[in-house]
Amino acid sequence: MKIFKYTTLVLICEFLLTNCTANFDGTNSNPNKITVESGKLSASAMFEPILYGGTNYLTYISWFWNDELIQHTANTAYTVRQEHRYYIGDSNWTSLWNHIASYGSNIYEMYRLATIQNEPALQAVSKTLYVLWMQNLTDMFGDIPYSQAFQATKGIKKPVFDSQKQVYQEMCSDLETANKIYAKNPYVNSSITSLDGMYGFDMGKWRKFNNSLYLRLLCRISGRPTTMIDSTYTVLEKMQQIVNNPSEYPIFTSNDDNATVHYSAIDPYYSEFDPKDYTEADFTAYRLTEETIKLMVVKGNDETVDAYIDPRLPIIGNKRPKYTYWKGTVAGCTPEEQNTADKGTSYLNYTTLSRNNSDEFLMDYSEVEFILAEAALNGWISGGEKAAHTYYENAVTASMKKWSGFGTIISNDYTITDDQIKEYLNSPLGSWDDNSNHEQLIINQKYLASFWVGMEGWNEYRRTGYPILTIGAGCTFNDMVLPTRMAYPNTTVATNAINVAAALKDMGGDNDMKTPLWWSKQAIEEGK
Numbered sequence: 001m002k003i004f005k006y007t008t009l010v011l012i013c014e015f016l017l018t019n020c021t022a023n024f025d026g027t028n029s030n031p032n033k034i035t036v037e038s039g040k041l042s043a044s045a046m047f048e049p050i051l052y053g054g055t056n057y058l059t060y061i062s063w064f065w066n067d068e069l070i071q072h073t074a075n076t077a078y079t080v081r082q083e084h085r086y087y088i089g090d091s092n093w094t095s096l097w098n099h100i101a102s103y104g105s106n107i108y109e110m111y112r113l114a115t116i117q118n119e120p121a122l123q124a125v126s127k128t129l130y131v132l133w134m135q136n137l138t139d140m141f142g143d144i145p146y147s148q149a150f151q152a153t154k155g156i157k158k159p160v161f162d163s164q165k166q167v168y169q170e171m172c173s174d175l176e177t178a179n180k181i182y183a184k185n186p187y188v189n190s191s192i193t194s195l196d197g198m199y200g201f202d203m204g205k206w207r208k209f210n211n212s213l214y215l216r217l218l219c220r221i222s223g224r225p226t227t228m229i230d231s232t233y234t235v236l237e238k239m240q241q242i243v244n245n246p247s248e249y250p251i252f253t254s255n256d257d258n259a260t261v262h263y264s265a266i267d268p269y270y271s272e273f274d275p276k277d278y279t280e281a282d283f284t285a286y287r288l289t290e291e292t293i294k295l296m297v298v299k300g301n302d303e304t305v306d307a308y309i310d311p312r313l314p315i316i317g318n319k320r321p322k323y324t325y326w327k328g329t330v331a332g333c334t335p336e337e338q339n340t341a342d343k344g345t346s347y348l349n350y351t352t353l354s355r356n357n358s359d360e361f362l363m364d365y366s367e368v369e370f371i372l373a374e375a376a377l378n379g380w381i382s383g384g385e386k387a388a389h390t391y392y393e394n395a396v397t398a399s400m401k402k403w404s405g406f407g408t409i410i411s412n413d414y415t416i417t418d419d420q421i422k423e424y425l426n427s428p429l430g431s432w433d434d435n436s437n438h439e440q441l442i443i444n445q446k447y448l449a450s451f452w453v454g455m456e457g458w459n460e461y462r463r464t465g466y467p468i469l470t471i472g473a474g475c476t477f478n479d480m481v482l483p484t485r486m487a488y489p490n491t492t493v494a495t496n497a498i499n500v501a502a503a504l505k506d507m508g509g510d511n512d513m514k515t516p517l518w519w520s521k522q523a524i525e526e527g528k
Contacts, residue, residue: 043114043122046106048195050129054103055261056272058136058454059360061096063273063286069483070447070457071331071469072292076342077285084331086478088513094489096140104133108150120186121203127178128210131171132362135217138167139459140486142517143503146170158496161503164518168221172229172238175214179249182207197262197269198362204250209259211249212368215242219371220463221519222380236380243372243381252365255398259364265357274356283350287342288317291469293328295444298428303327308427311416312403316451318349332472352406353452361453364402369395370446377438389432392442396430397421399449440466462520483513484522 067073068083075081111126138144146167148159162170188201199205218239221227229238242249252258263271296310306325319326323344330341373391376383383391404416424430435441443466450456461467462484471480488511493500500511508528509515516522 041113043110043117043119043126044189044192044195046110046113047122047125047192050103050106050110051196051198051261052263052269054129054133055360055362057099057103058362059272059452062452062454065096066455066458067286067451068331070461071289072451072457073286073348074289074329074331074333075285076287076329076333076338076345077281079335079338081285082474082477085472085474085476086332086481086483086513088477088483088486090487090490093486094491096486097137097489097492100133100137100140104130104137105150107133120181120184121188121201124178124181124186124203124210125201125206127174127181128206128213131174131178131217132213134167134171135213135220136455138164139220139517140455141488142485142507142515143167145499158499161499161506163503163506165221165224165227168217168227168519169229171217172214175210175217176230178210179207179214182210183248197264198259205257208250208252208257209363211242212252212257212259212363212365214249215239215251215368215371216363218242219374220459222375222378223463223519223521223524225380239375240381243375252363252368255365255402257365258402259362260359261362262359263357265355270356271358271360273354273358275354276356278350278354280350280354283348283354284318286348287329287345288326288347289331290328291331291467292317293326293346295448295467296429297326308429310429310448311420311424312400312448314349314414315352315403315407315410316349317346319346320344330472331469332475334472334474337473349410352409355409364398364449364453366395366398366402366449367446367453367456369398370442370449373442374439377442385438388438388442392432392438392445393425395442395449396425396445399445400424439464440468443467462517462522465521478513481514484516484520485513487511487513 065083068075069086071084074084076084107126107130111123111130114120114122114126134144134146134149138146143161143163144167145159146162147170148156151159182203185203188203193201195201199209218229218235221235222239225234225236227235229235233241242251263269265271265274296313297306298308299305300307304325309326313326317326323346326346327344329345330337333341369391372381373388373395375381376391377385377388381387400416400421407414407416425432428434430445432438432441443460443464446460447457447467450460461469461482469482471482475482488500488503493511504511504515507515507518508523516526516528518528
């Protein structure tokens, strides 16, 4: 795992009071150092390692955790790798908790410095990034400290855990604050624009990202429609307000707006999957699953005949040599089933995905269009099914065009053309008219488009129950239950026992991977 290490930022993870350091876990085999000179700690100096290192980390956990949990892939090449069987324990929970909270802590400090140094642009950016990271933390664990997070210097060494409902309300408030700052188009010193490999500190683009992230949050808690976001608006009322007021709440309107971090491959700006750190064997070990193949391939008379394939599939995957068809492995298979399940299986494409100058993604325009499609279909915003259909096709088109750029790495001639996109949208895989369950179609396509966008596939599965997944016979460690959350680390339980106990009581379950989160489909159906 590649982490941008930076010296002098001795930022203790006050949130946890355990084991967090400025360079996190120190496991990087090819250290890339973005340094901050002693005595020159500033918000702008903190921004660069947070953006590049943080995006690398989110890409890493998307590959290592999200894809295995949600059955994009299954690492069935080694018996020691059993994430797809949910063999997950305290060391894993600790690593995830510490890393994500450490970034939250550093961004909290970045905001503090921006306030002291009177840099409103960096204040707004800090707010947006803080919500992004805390959204990842709460969506992974449930109730977390938010109102009292990172305040050990104020004497708060055992912060309370806010309910997930409260966390979402506070995150929405932070995004409102950021949007108001962006609206003033705050001054950005030209000397720091090169530090931002995503938007070059273009405040208009950061504002769109902020409000698109706002839509993600509102969609995530849409199953709790009467929840008040503030003193005026419920969840769905706020969503309608954002959609109806693009001048006040601009959102992504094309792939040009994507929250994509660009890595130059000039030291230290290397993307996560630098070929110096990852071999082809690391990628062939990650087999595409039956679920992925089912959603991306129309089979002919038998499984060895591919009648039609999603044009994105040859970009993200490779067929096994000597095999003429795409085949998925069984996610969660038992060790005894593994050899049979793996025979002839397709795997991740090393050529396209392992590059030191690859783009990495925090959020895409396609996600916004999928949110709008679901919202229109369910009557959360105006437009009805007709609008939902349009939003849906916009989303699929955006995803196709995004991945088309990666296709040129395979061959200068491999691009996904407009005609191919049209054909796809008329195929059994993507046709609106040929699929009667439009909500399932939207989320299934969102699942495919979310490949390597953080933990969004897992998040959306728990929210909606889509795609419909088959739990393999080898998933006994978590009693055949796809993890509903990650458990709090033992050190956190030991050092903040009273507040952890209150959080578990609020969530209505034990400290395990079977207690559902507040916004999840399961919790809502169970009345929790």
